[in-house]
Amino acid sequence: MGIFEGSPLLTAAEMRAAEAEAIAGGTPGLVLMERAAQAVVAAVQAHWPELGPGSRVCVLCGPGGNGGDGYAVARQLAARGWTVELHALAPAGQADAAAQAALWAGMGAIGDWDGTTGAVRRADLVIDALFGLGLTRPLDARLEPVLDAGAQRVLAIDLPSGLCSDSGRALGGRCFDADLTVSFHAPKRGHVLAEGPARCGSLDIRDIGLERTEAAVRLTQPPEGLGKRSGHKYGYGHALVLSGGVGRGGAARMAARAALRIGAGLVTMACPAAALQENAARLDAVMLRRLRDRAALDEMLEDERLNALLLGPGLGVRTRERDLVASALAARRSTVLDADALSLVAQDSELRAGLHGGCLLTPHDGEFARLFPDLADRLKEEANAGPAFSRVDAAREAAARAGCAVLLKGPDTVIAAPDGRMRVNAGVYGRAAPWLATAGAGDVLAGMAAGLMARGWPGFEAGCDAAWLHVAAARRFGPGLIAEDLPEQLSGLMREMGL
Numbered sequence: 343m344g345i346f347e348g349s350p351l352l353t354a355a356e357m358r359a360a361e362a363e364a365i366a367g368g369t370p371g372l373v374l375m376e377r378a379a380q381a382v383v384a385a386v387q388a389h390w391p392e393l394g395p396g397s398r399v400c401v402l403c404g405p406g407g408n409g410g411d412g413y414a415v416a417r418q419l420a421a422r423g424w425t426v427e428l429h430a431l432a433p434a435g436q437a438d439a440a441a442q443a444a445l446w447a448g449m450g451a452i453g454d455w456d457g458t459t460g461a462v463r464r465a466d467l468v469i470d471a472l473f474g475l476g477l478t479r480p481l482d483a484r485l486e487p488v489l490d491a492g493a494q495r496v497l498a499i500d501l502p503s504g505l506c507s508d509s510g511r512a513l514g515g516r517c518f519d520a521d522l523t524v525s526f527h528a529p530k531r532g533h534v535l536a537e538g539p540a541r542c543g544s545l546d547i548r549d550i551g552l553e554r555t556e557a558a559v560r561l562t563q564p565p566e567g568l569g570k571r572s573g574h575k576y577g578y579g580h581a582l583v584l585s586g587g588v589g590r591g592g593a594a595r596m597a598a599r600a601a602l603r604i605g606a607g608l609v610t611m612a613c614p615a616a617a618l619q620e621n622a623a624r625l626d627a628v629m630l631r632r633l634r635d636r637a638a639l640d641e642m643l644e645d646e647r648l649n650a651l652l653l654g655p656g657l658g659v660r661t662r663e664r665d666l667v668a669s670a671l672a673a674r675r676s677t678v679l680d681a682d683a684l685s686l687v688a689q690d691s692e693l694r695a696g697l698h699g700g701c702l703l704t705p706h707d708g709e710f711a712r713l714f715p716d717l718a719d720r721l722k723e724e725a726n727a728g729p730a731f732s733r734v735d736a737a738r739e740a741a742a743r744a745g746c747a748v749l750l751k752g753p754d755t756v757i758a759a760p761d762g763r764m765r766v767n768a769g770v771y772g773r774a775a776p777w778l779a780t781a782g783a784g785d786v787l788a789g790m791a792a793g794l795m796a797r798g799w800p801g802f803e804a805g806c807d808a809a810w811l812h813v814a815a816a817r818r819f820g821p822g823l824i825a826e827d828l829p830e831q832l833s834g835l836m837r838e839m840g841l
């Protein structure tokens with residue numbers, strides 16, 4: 343089972359609630375643990391078919407439920423003819439884990455911790471069953487030599503030990519590096535946020551018979567409602583993209599093209615007089631207008647049909663542009679603020695006060711740090727206690743403060759609405775899109791969002807759908823992607839989506 347689009351992204355607390363519900367419904371914890379171990383063994387067979395009877399596995403067990411899974415896996419692999427060496431960091435404390443340890447003790451030895459490093463080196467496969475959802479503090483020093491022992495293959499049960507389940511941050515900076523992480527029921531936030539994907543290796547989510555749970559945060563999913571019925575171009579909105587001066591129009595042109603490709607009925611770019619010639623030479627379907635100053639924008643925005651605005655890409659950060667942002671905010675249209683517009687808002691309390699519910703802010707980490715320095719500091723500080731402050735927490739708090747949707751960009755893009763709704767667009771694992779690390783990709787994302795907002799999408803939904811399409815477009819193009827390619831993928835992508 344993979345990582346589903348639209349899937350819930352659970353916290354440790356939400357996963358515990360799902361388990362508790364199953365236990366209350368009559369499925370004992372020990373049965374869930376047995377199913378978890380069966381799932382791990384099935385994943386081993388699927389992932390490493392070259393291993394089997396006679397292969398050497400080293401199972402590292404912690405004191406809690408994660409260790410309990412480990413004892414059960416040891417027993418199941420031994421029964422299949424594997425050579426099992428098991429080492430416990432501490433005796434099993436949790437009741438189900440103690441029961442599993444007792445079952446294992448009937449089959450094999452529980453080694454003490456001193457011999458662990460050699461066993462790790464000898465093994466074809468190391469199973470990290472030290473800590474899962476219950477990790478609350480950094481790994482202790484006894485684990486250092488094991489982390490550095492150079493294991494051949496590492497499978498982490500539930501989470502690589504050291505990784506915070508809710509934030510994807512390594513507590514104290516130390517964590518196992520797994521080749522495969524097998525987790526249960528639904529992905530956890532820590533699997534997709536921050537360091538999670540790099541630490542987990544591949545991720546395999548397996549069913550253990552729990553009911554589907556609701557979660558505060560879900561993954562994005564393919565957009566709905568993108569198709570066009572017959573109708574007039576004005577039925578699909580008119581986006582206005584502001585651009586900067588001479589030689590600075592490329593970012594806005596790409597954004598404008600993305601807005602048009604995603605289906606806005608009309609897109610107009612507005613620039614200073616000196617840049618008209620340059621932009622005119624590069625634009626056809628996107629219309630072009632001269633924009634002198636704030637008064638001119640105020641006047642332009644008297645036309646109510648200009649229903650979505652994008653300011654930021656290549657805009658500039660002088661007084662003129664500051665005043666343009668003020669004019670745009672005063673017009674209270676659907677408005678995407680990106681790049682330079684975010685830098686202007688960060689340093690101007692009046693602009694910040696002008697943010698409203700129709701806005702979508704699309705900062706990368708650097709812009710986010712300028713807008714919300716305290717939240718960025720909390721993400722940067724070493725995490726020493728779980729659950730640690732996460733990018734989800736940071737985006738949620740930012741949206742609440744700004745009173746509008748915030749899209750915090752990254753491989754783990756987080757989109758937050760001021761009312762607390764949250765989505766993560768995870769460009770990781772089977773949706774990895776490393777080619778998006780290219781100049782101008784962010785401008786295109788902002789343009790996609792503005793185009794959707796012209797079509798009537800609210801800021802939060804526009805952020806979610808633009809982020810999903812952005813990754814899908816990048817993956818459709820693949821190696822060699824440059825930002826100009828992204829809008830051009832939308833047509834084929836939408837056709838493949840059945841539109």
Ligand SMILES: NC(=O)C1=CN([C@@H]2O[C@H](COP(=O)(O)OP(=O)(O)OC[C@H]3O[C@@H](n4cnc5c(N)ncnc54)[C@H](O)[C@@H]3O)[C@@H](O)[C@H]2O)[C@@H](O)CC1
Pocket residue numbers: 361371372374375376378404405406407408409411435436438472473474475476477478479480481482499500501526
């Ligand atoms: N309820 C159940 O029966 C199920 C539990 N599951 C497994 O159980 C795990 C959760 O079990 P737990 O809640 O017991 O949590 P863990 O097994 O992750 O760890 C909890 C224990 O570790 C200690 N601890 C935390 N951080 C430590 C550190 N840095 N150094 C030393 N000790 C530390 C805690 O005091 C506690 O004793 C899941 O991750 C999953 O692997 C699965 O088997 C599914 C079913």
Ligand SMILES: [K+]
Pocket residue numbers: 408470471472473474498499500501502503
């Ligand atoms: K683990």
